[in-house]
Amino acid sequence: MSLKFPIYMDYQATTPMDPRVLEEMEPYFGDKFGNAASRNHSFGWEAEKAVDDAREKLAGVIGADPREIIFTSGATESDNMALKGVAEMYKKKGNHIVTSAIEHKAIIDSAKRLETWGFDVTYIEPPEDGITTAEMVENALRDDTILVSIMAANNEVGVLNPIAEIGALCRGRGILFHTDATQGYGKIPIDVDEMNIDLLSASAHKVYGPKGVGIIYVRRRRPRVRLSAIIDGGGHERGMRSGTLNVSGIVGFGKAAELCMEEMEEENIRLTNLRDKFKATMFESLEEVYVNGHETERLSGNLNLSFPYVEGESLIMGLSDVAVSSGSACTSASLEPSYVLKSMGRGDELAHSSIRYGFGRFTTEEEIDYVAEKTTDIVNRLREMSPLYEMVKEGVDLSKVEWQSH
Amino acid sequence: MAYSDKVVDHYNNPRNVGSLDKNDQTVGTGIVGAPECGDVMKLQIKVDEGGLIEDAKFKTFGCGSAIASSSLATEWLKGKTVDEAEEIKNTQIVEELNLPPVKIHCSVLAEDAIKTALNDFREKNGMPVVERKGHH
Numbered sequence: 388m389s390l391k392f393p394i395y396m397d398y399q400a401t402t403p404m405d406p407r408v409l410e411e412m413e414p415y416f417g418d419k420f421g422n423a424a425s426r427n428h429s430f431g432w433e434a435e436k437a438v439d440d441a442r443e444k445l446a447g448v449i450g451a452d453p454r455e456i457i458f459t460s461g462a463t464e465s466d467n468m469a470l471k472g473v474a475e476m477y478k479k480k481g482n483h484i485v486t487s488a489i490e491h492k493a494i495i496d497s498a499k500r501l502e503t504w505g506f507d508v509t510y511i512e513p514p515e516d517g518i519t520t521a522e523m524v525e526n527a528l529r530d531d532t533i534l535v536s537i538m539a540a541n542n543e544v545g546v547l548n549p550i551a552e553i554g555a556l557c558r559g560r561g562i563l564f565h566t567d568a569t570q571g572y573g574k575i576p577i578d579v580d581e582m583n584i585d586l587l588s589a590s591a592h593k594v595y596g597p598k599g600v601g602i603i604y605v606r607r608r609r610p611r612v613r614l615s616a617i618i619d620g621g622g623h624e625r626g627m628r629s630g631t632l633n634v635s636g637i638v639g640f641g642k643a644a645e646l647c648m649e650e651m652e653e654e655n656i657r658l659t660n661l662r663d664k665f666k667a668t669m670f671e672s673l674e675e676v677y678v679n680g681h682e683t684e685r686l687s688g689n690l691n692l693s694f695p696y697v698e699g700e701s702l703i704m705g706l707s708d709v710a711v712s713s714g715s716a717c718t719s720a721s722l723e724p725s726y727v728l729k730s731m732g733r734g735d736e737l738a739h740s741s742i743r744y745g746f747g748r749f750t751t752e753e754e755i756d757y758v759a760e761k762t763t764d765i766v767n768r769l770r771e772m773s774p775l776y777e778m779v780k781e782g783v784d785l786s787k788v789e790w791q792s793h
Numbered sequence: 794m795a796y797s798d799k800v801v802d803h804y805n806n807p808r809n810v811g812s813l814d815k816n817d818q819t820v821g822t823g824i825v826g827a828p829e830c831g832d833v834m835k836l837q838i839k840v841d842e843g844g845l846i847e848d849a850k851f852k853t854f855g856c857g858s859a860i861a862s863s864s865l866a867t868e869w870l871k872g873k874t875v876d877e878a879e880e881i882k883n884t885q886i887v888e889e890l891n892l893p894p895v896k897i898h899c900s901v902l903a904e905d906a907i908k909t910a911l912n913d914f915r916e917k918n919g920m921p922v923v924e925r926k927g928h929h
Contacts, residue, residue: 698831700856704796704804724831735829772810772860774835774852775828790827791909 392708394754398688398747399542399570400712404639405595405748411642412597415635423632424623434634441641445602448644449568449587450578457603457624458632462569465588465603466493466536468628469565472614473534473586474501477563481531487511487519488730490538494567498536511537517546517680517731521556534563539571539587543714543727543743544680545689547575554583563612569593573647574655574686579604585612591636595748596643600636603628650748658687658746661755665744666690668759673766679714679728679741688746693728693737696776697769702742705765709758714741736785796857797891803861808868811850813837821914823906831855832899834863836906838870838878840914846870846878851906858896862886862903875911879923 395403415437423438425431442453459465474484486498488510498508509527513519519537528535535557540547550566557564565586568577572589579587587604591597605627606612620629669676669692679691691714694702699713714725724738733741744758770776775785796804812835815822820839826832832855839848849867853860865886870878883900886892892900912922 696854698855698859700831701804701860704801704857735831739828739831772807772852773854774824774833775854777812777835777852785828790829790833791825791905 390753390757394709394758396744396746396750396754396758397710397712398745398750399545399593399686399743400745401592401598402595402747403749404597405643405646407646408596408639408642412635412639415638419634421634423634424621434632437634437638438632441637441644444641444645444648445589446604448573448577448648449584449604450580451604452607454625455579455604455607457605457627458637459601459603459628460599460633461592461601462491462567462588462590463493463601464628465590465601466491466567467497468603468614468617469567469586469588470494470497470501470534470536471617472627473563473565473612474504474506475615476613477533478506481529481533483507483509483529483532484534484536485509485511485524485527485532486536487513487538489513489517489519489541489543489727490536491542491567491569494536494538507531512730512732515732516684517541517544517727518684519548519553521549521552524553525556528560528562532560532562534565536565536567539566539568539577540575540686541680541727542570543725544691544731545570545686546680547571547684547686550577550584551582557585558583563610570686573644574651574688576651579606585610591640591643594640594643594647597636597639600633600640602640654748655687658750661746661750661752662687662690664752665746665755665759666692668756669762672759672763677737679731679733679737688750690744690746691741692744693733693741694766695737695740696773696779697740697766699724699739699741701769702740702762702765705769706758706761709761711758712743712745714738714743799890800857800861800892803864803890804857807851807860807864809848809850809864809871810852812852813839813848813850818917819914821910821912821917823909823911823913825905825909826855826902828854832859832902834859834902834906836863836866836903836910838875838910838914840875844874846873846875855899855902856896858890858892859899859902861890862892862899863906865889866903866907870907875914878907878911881907 421430421434423434442456446453563585567588573594585606590601677693728738813820824835835852837850838846841847849870851863853863883904886900
């Protein structure tokens with residue numbers, strides 16, 4: 388099979404739609420245009436049925452009741468709802484929220500907003516492997532803690548957190564547990580009952596569905612979780628999220644979820660093999676490479692690597708026919724490298740040298756081989772050009788150099 | 794982000810990559826930047842008996858614009874006297890490479906590297922060093 392350029396290897400940013408998803412959605416852009424809230428005619432009933440079918444499939448992925456699925460515009464909105472909605476509703480019960488420093492910005496910035504509203508937030512800093520353990524969460528809990536929010540899988544380093552253990556801990560203490568499962572939903576087994584999850588966020592476009600649609604799971608029983616709405620209006624979605632439903636998007640998300648359920652196991656095996664082959668090639672052909680995040684407790688489709696002495700953006704420039712993402716943020720005025728890698732204690736230097744490779748449903752072995760070889764060539768070329776590499780070869784300890792920083 | 798053709802050209806075909814003997818009396822070396830900031834430039838000049846810069850080399854850890862800025866700097870240094878080289882300004886580099894505002898710091902770093910290398914040469918050869926204005 389011949390390669391098609393550019394090669395997409397940024398599956399944690401977004402995924403291409405599966406053609407089967409698009410096919411399922413198409414009628415809802417045409418004849419089936421009804422408003423799911425129209426109770427008086429067949430157009431509305433047809434749309435409502437389509438939404439209900441999707442709701443059932445989406446609930447099935449996480450062992451939930453369909454009535455516990457609330458549609459949103461995406462995981463960012465779901466995360467906002469979980470934090471702000473719980474804080475507002477339960478503020479009489481307590482004032483403290485626990486999350487981690489390497490959550491997605493949708494969580495971090497919502498938490499920062501809550502701080503301006505007078506809430507106290509603890510940001511756990513996970514160690515170098517990137518995993519937030521139940522013990523770390525337990526140490527952060529207080530008598531007035533009302534919510535714990537820890538992601539299922541990290542978007543940058545792909546690390547999986549022990550959410551079942553964290554869920555059990557929170558349930559035992561009577562504290563609500565939210566997990567941002569944007570990267571994990573449909574990719575790793577999740578069961579909201581077994582794992583004691585009270586709230587969960589997910590998004591369609593990370594699982595080969597369309598952009599602009601997401602869900603928040605809100606537990607109805609034991610305990611019944613209540614949320615203050617952040618979008619008011621016609622009282623859709625049990626009053627928690629008003630607004631006419633995005634029927635075509637929801638249908639697509641439902642189909643995407645169904646495909647994930649059917650193919651999860653097989654796809655994980657295939658992707659793990661591809662990722663491990665890629666990793667092995669890199670480690671064989673380059674002399675200093677680091678995996679960011681835990682070696683094995685990670686998404687099958689993620690590999691985040693640091694190539695010391697080489698700056699990430701210049702590496703990406705060399706990989707011009709490959710779409711990958713860098714933890715280096717030289718493109719922003721702030722010059723701040725990835726806050727995720729920094730919080731994990733990776734050091735700014737390795738954070739500046741990191742690349743996130745994201746593999747997915749349409750990644751082929753030929754693509755993996757090509758990108759591995761190309762990365763190796765460019766890293767070697769840039770190292771020949773790197774004053775840091777030269778200094779290390781001369782026996783200089785870079786940490787002891789007095790840099791003229793700006 | 795899109796790079797200008799000139800940045801891409803310098804990135805793909807960097808001029809004068811390499812190192813000169815830093816202990817040589819006729820060589821001036823400037824190393825500026827810091828790994829944790831994502832940019833380190835090493836720029837070296839070799840001055841002939843007539844006071845002209847006969848050779849210039851660089852090595853850079855940094856983004857494409859940083860590589861291009863230092864590569865361009867070595868081109869411009871060759872054939873100039875030490876005093877002429879002092880006149881190279883970061884704004885000229887910005888203009889030549891069409892650097893966007895977020896990449897201006899790359900040109901500043903290149904100017905810094907030039908001036909540090911020139912002063913290193915002057916110091917080695919008992920010449921008065923040039924005081925730096927607005928240096929951080």
